[in-house]
Amino acid sequence: MREVVLSTGGSILLYDTSGPYTDENLRTDVRAGLPKLRAPWTAERAARAGDGAPTQLGYARRGEITTEMEFIALREGVSAQTVREEVAAGRAVIPANVNHPEIEPMVIGEAFLVKVNANIGNSAVSSSIEHEVEKMVWATRWGADTIMDLSTGKDIHQTREWILRNSPVPVGTVPIYQALEKVGGRPEDLTWEVYRDTVIEQCEQGVDYMTVHAGVRADYVPLTARRKTGIVSRGGSILAAWCMAHRRENFLYERFGELTEILRAYDVTYSLGDGLRPGSIYDANDRAQLAELETLGELGRLARDMDVQVMIEGPGHVPMHKIKENVALQKRLCDDAPFYTLGPLTTDIAPGYDHITSAIGAAMIGWYGTAMLCYVTPKEHLGLPDLEDVKQGMIAYKIAAHAADLAKGHPGAQAWDDALSDARFEFRWEDQFNLALDPATARAYHDETLPAAPAKQAHFCSMCGPHFCSMKITHEIRSRHGEDAEPVAV
C-alpha cells in the first residue's frame, strides 16, 4: 500500500503495485533480482507436503488459508476467509508459481478490485532485454497488477528470466510463441512434445499464468470464414493453421489433461485464451467466438477438478450494447471463472487512440463483472508501444478499472474520489496533485497557465479566473449564510 499524506494532517492508503522500486528505503539491483518474499512460505508448505504440495485452489478447497491469502486480504481490505472462499469456488485466482518467490501476491476475481494487465515483450522487429525489464518496472509504477511477456523474437528465454527475477507482480506468457520459434516459425511443424517441453521450461522459470488456446477446436475454424477480420489472435491463428494443415483436432485440446498435470505441479494458473475473439465491431459476439467460449467453460471445469486455477480470456472488439451479453454468457458458460478481457474496443475508427476506444469498453465490462482488464496502448494495430505508450495505456486502464470499482460499489473505492474532491473544493492544490493518478502531469497542466508558487494557494484556477470561480462563490455563500442555511422565503 502507498500512503498519501495530506496537508490537513490526514492521509489515505492507496493500493500499490510497484513493489520495492518506489520504496525509498530499499535498493534494488537488476542483476540480483528482487528479494524472495514468498520463498519461506512455499518452503514451509513443501516441507509439510513434499513435492505434492497443493495449489492455492487445493488449499482453499480444504479450508486452509495460505500466507498468500492473508497478504491479499490486507491489500484488498477484506477478510482472508473471503479470499479463500472465492478461490475455492473458482471465482478468483491467485497466480503465483511456486518458482516465482519475488512477487507480492494478488488476487483476480469479481469480488475484488478490478485489475489491469500490461503486455510487454519484444518482437522480431525491435526491442532489447534491458528495455523490456525497464518497461515492466515502468508498467508496475503506473499500476500494472500483472504483466504479460509476449516476446516473439530471439532471446525469449533470457528476456523472461530477467523479467521474472525483477517483477513484483505475477507474469503471464503465451508458450506457443516460444514453441513456434523452436520449430522455425512454421505452425505445421508444431508438436505436443515441443509445446510440452516449452511449458515445463517456463514453469521452471516461474511464469505465474499461461495463455493456452485449447479452445480453438478444428471444427470452429470454418466458422471464421465469413468474418470481416478472420482470426486476430496470434495463438488462435497458429493453432488454426496447425489444425488445417494436419486436418486434425487441436493438440492442446486433446492433451489438456496432461498439460493440466504439469501446471498443477507448479501452481501455474490457466488463462484460457480466446483464439477466436472478434477483431472488429462487425464480428463481435459471433458463432465462432461463442462456440469457443463454451469449450473454454468445459476445459475450465476439467482444470479446476484437478485443482488448477483458471481464468477465461475475452474480447477484443465489442460495441457497447453487446458487452453486457458477452459477460453474461461468459459467466454462465464458464461457471463464474474470472474473466480477463482485452479492452474491448467499442469502435474501430480511431487507430492511434485505441487506449480510449477500449477504455470505454473496459470500464463497462469491469462494472459488469470482468476481473482483470488487459490494457491497450495508443499504438495498438500500428506498432510496438514505447515507454510513453505504456504509461498512456496504463493510465487509461487504471481509470477504467477504478470507474468500474466505483460502479460495483467496491468497499473503499470511493474514499479516493472523496479525498480528491475535498481537496479540490478546499483549494488544496498540492493535495489534489498528490492524490491524482498522475501527479506530475496534473501539476504541470496547472502550472502552464498559473506557474507562480502563490497560485498553489490560490482560491481559483486559470480556467475561470477569480471572478467566475463557482467554488469560491459557494464558499462565500456558505460563510455568509452557514452550511445549514434554511430555504430563503421568496
Add this chain to the structure above:
Amino acid sequence: MREVVLSTGGSILLYDTSGPYTDENLRTDVRAGLPKLRAPWTAERAARAGDGAPTQLGYARRGEITTEMEFIALREGVSAQTVREEVAAGRAVIPANVNHPEIEPMVIGEAFLVKVNANIGNSAVSSSIEHEVEKMVWATRWGADTIMDLSTGKDIHQTREWILRNSPVPVGTVPIYQALEKVGGRPEDLTWEVYRDTVIEQCEQGVDYMTVHAGVRADYVPLTARRKTGIVSRGGSILAAWCMAHRRENFLYERFGELTEILRAYDVTYSLGDGLRPGSIYDANDRAQLAELETLGELGRLARDMDVQVMIEGPGHVPMHKIKENVALQKRLCDDAPFYTLGPLTTDIAPGYDHITSAIGAAMIGWYGTAMLCYVTPKEHLGLPDLEDVKQGMIAYKIAAHAADLAKGHPGAQAWDDALSDARFEFRWEDQFNLALDPATARAYHDETLPAAPAKQAHFCSMCGPHFCSMKITHEIRSRHGEDAEPVAV
C-alpha cells in the same frame, strides 16, 4: 459531407463539420467572414411572414419543412419529414439564429447522430481574439458540431463577433458571463435589465443557443449545503449568490416568459443550464440536482408552448451505475427534450486525463439517449485548453459519440467501422490511415517502427512481425482451404 476515396476504387461519405475551411476549392478570409449560406432562406421566409416569421419549431408544428430541415436530412441520411417530426415533438432542435446565416444547419436530437460541442473562450487570465477564432476553426476541423464561446475577460463582444462571422457551426453562449462583466463582477449587482440587454445584444449578433440558469431557484440553494463540492457551475453559483444576497427568487425564473419572447424573435434555442449539477462522484444524482431538473422540465414546456426550441443541460460527475437513471429522469421530467451533457466524468481521481474519465461516461450517456456531448479536455479542473488540448478533447468525444451511434444502431454508423476493418484485414495501410479519425497520428505511429515505404504494402505490422501476424495466417488458411471450407473431420 467528406468523401474518403479508397484504393479499391470505392469511397465512403463521412459527416463533416469543418465547413469551407477544409474545401480545397474555396478561399476563406477571416476578416470577410464565411459565405452567408442561409441568408436567402431566411430572407425568403421573412418576405412571406414579415417580422413575425415562425421559429423552426413553429414551422415544424404547422407541418412545413424548412430549407434547414432539408439540408439536415441530407447530412443525416434521413427524410426531411423525420427531421420535421422530431423538431415538432420537441425531441430535437435546430439551433439557427436568423442572424447567423453563415452556419451549415444541423440537428440535435436522440433520433440523429450524437453531436459534440467544444467549449472555447478566453478568461481574465489569458488568450486573445485571434487565438479564439483559431481554436473554433481547429475544433470544427476535429469534428465539433457546435462551439460555445465562454469568454469571460475583456473584449467579449468583439471576440464573439469574430467567432460568429467565421463559424460554420452553431455558436452557444452563457449570457450571464457578459452581464456580470457589465456590473463589475459583483453578482449582487446583476439586474434583469442588464441581463435582458445582454441577451438582445447577443441575439442581434447571431448567437444560436444560450445557456440560461433559470432553474436555480432560491429554494434549491440550501440543498447544496452538505455537498462535497457545492455548486460547480459558474452560472449557477452567480445566480445562487444573487438569490442569497437579495433573499429573492432567481430573476431568470421570474422573467422567463419575457426572456422567451426575445429568444423567439431570433429563433434562438434555449439550453436550460444545470446550475446545480454535481461536481464530484459523491454529489451525483442528489436532491439539489433533481429538484432543478424538475424545474427545467417545467420551463421547457413553457418555452415550447411559445414555439421556442429547448435543450436541457446535464452533469457533470456521475459514476457509471447512476448514468442510466440520470437519463431516464431527464426524459421523464423534461418530456424527451434533447439532453446535452458535460461528460459525465466517471471518477474524480485523474485530473490531467478527464477527457478519458469523461469519454467513458459520455459514450454511455450517448448510448442511453443524450443528443449532444459537451467535450472535456485534458486541462479540465487545471487550466485553459490550448490547441493540442482542444484536439485531444475532440477526438476523445468523437470516439464517444460514434461508439454511442453504433450502440444505438444508428443507420449507417457501422459502415465506417466496417470500411476500416476491411482495410485492416486486407493490409490496405493507406486506406486505414485515411479512414482513421486522426489520419496523421495513425500514419506517424505506424512509421515510428516501420518507416520505409514498402511497409505500407507489407502484409504485417511491427506489433507481431511477419511470422506472427494472425491476419496473414488467416489469409493463408483461406487461400488454401477456401472461404467456405467445411468443418474438418476429426
